[in-house]
Amino acid sequence: MKSFVVLISGRGSNLQAIYDAVTSGVITARIAAVISNRADAEGLSIARAAQIPEIIIPAQPGQSREQYDSALIAQIDALQADFIVLAGFMRILSDAFITHFAGRILNIHPSLLPAFKGLDTHRRALAAGCSKHGASVHFVSAELDSGAIVLQAEVEVKPDDDENSLAERVLKTEHVIYPMVIQWYVEGRLMFRDQQLYFDHTPLTEACQWKNQKLVLPQN
Numbered sequence: 388m389k390s391f392v393v394l395i396s397g398r399g400s401n402l403q404a405i406y407d408a409v410t411s412g413v414i415t416a417r418i419a420a421v422i423s424n425r426a427d428a429e430g431l432s433i434a435r436a437a438q439i440p441e442i443i444i445p446a447q448p449g450q451s452r453e454q455y456d457s458a459l460i461a462q463i464d465a466l467q468a469d470f471i472v473l474a475g476f477m478r479i480l481s482d483a484f485i486t487h488f489a490g491r492i493l494n495i496h497p498s499l500l501p502a503f504k505g506l507d508t509h510r511r512a513l514a515a516g517c518s519k520h521g522a523s524v525h526f527v528s529a530e531l532d533s534g535a536i537v538l539q540a541e542v543e544v545k546p547d548d549d550e551n552s553l554a555e556r557v558l559k560t561e562h563v564i565y566p567m568v569i570q571w572y573v574e575g576r577l578m579f580r581d582q583q584l585y586f587d588h589t590p591l592t593e594a595c596q597w598k599n600q601k602l603v604l605p606q607n
């Protein structure tokens with residue numbers, strides 16, 4: 388059985404959704420460990436309750452990104468994890484880390500990428516007057532929030548939305564689409580090789596969409 392690590396820095400609601408998918412058999416892989424850069428990450432309590440090993444790797448004063456990431460690489464390699472799931476891990480990863488795990492790092496971002504890379508996506512989507520917003524699951528590449536997009540879930544922006552209500556609606560879809568993509572990866576249906584995304588061994592030229600609770604595959 389494949390195994391993966393989940394990297395978190397905060398609340399861990401995606402970790403919870405992923406763990407629930409593992410326990411219910413929707414994801415047929417094992418969580419080898421939950422790794423956090425913050426000892427106070429709320430999500431660590433989920434790992435504890437689930438008896439998943441938790442590993443805390445705090446940044447040391449004066450440590451470079453490369454030094455931090457080589458400690459992270461060493462931990463993940465020691466666990467012999469097949470792939471890495473970023474779930475609210477609030478550190479930028481070095482090129483060395485991304486190259487080491489090329490095609491084996493997934494992330495979820497709370498926007499319809501390429502719109503609103505970076506932080507405060509819900510606030511920015513509201514300020515821009517968007518009528519649609521959402522979440523994207525993507526492979527991680529060297530440039531922040533710019534890797535190949537696998538699946539996007541669109542949500543409607545309602546006239547009376549504030550940042551919290553919109554964030555909550557987006558988060559609900561995150562909890563649906565992230566486990567789904569993880570399982571595609573586990574089953575070998577999803578691959579990212581030589582800068583090309585493959586779904587069922589066919590090159591994917593556009594992202595898949597999750598719309599009205601249904602999966603829409605691109606017409607290649």
Ligand code: GRF
Pocket residue numbers: 395397398399400401402430474475476495496497522558561
């Ligand atoms: C989510 O909004 C996710 O899209 C982003 O970070 C947040 C993590 O939330 N990458 P949680 O810790 O999973 O609740």
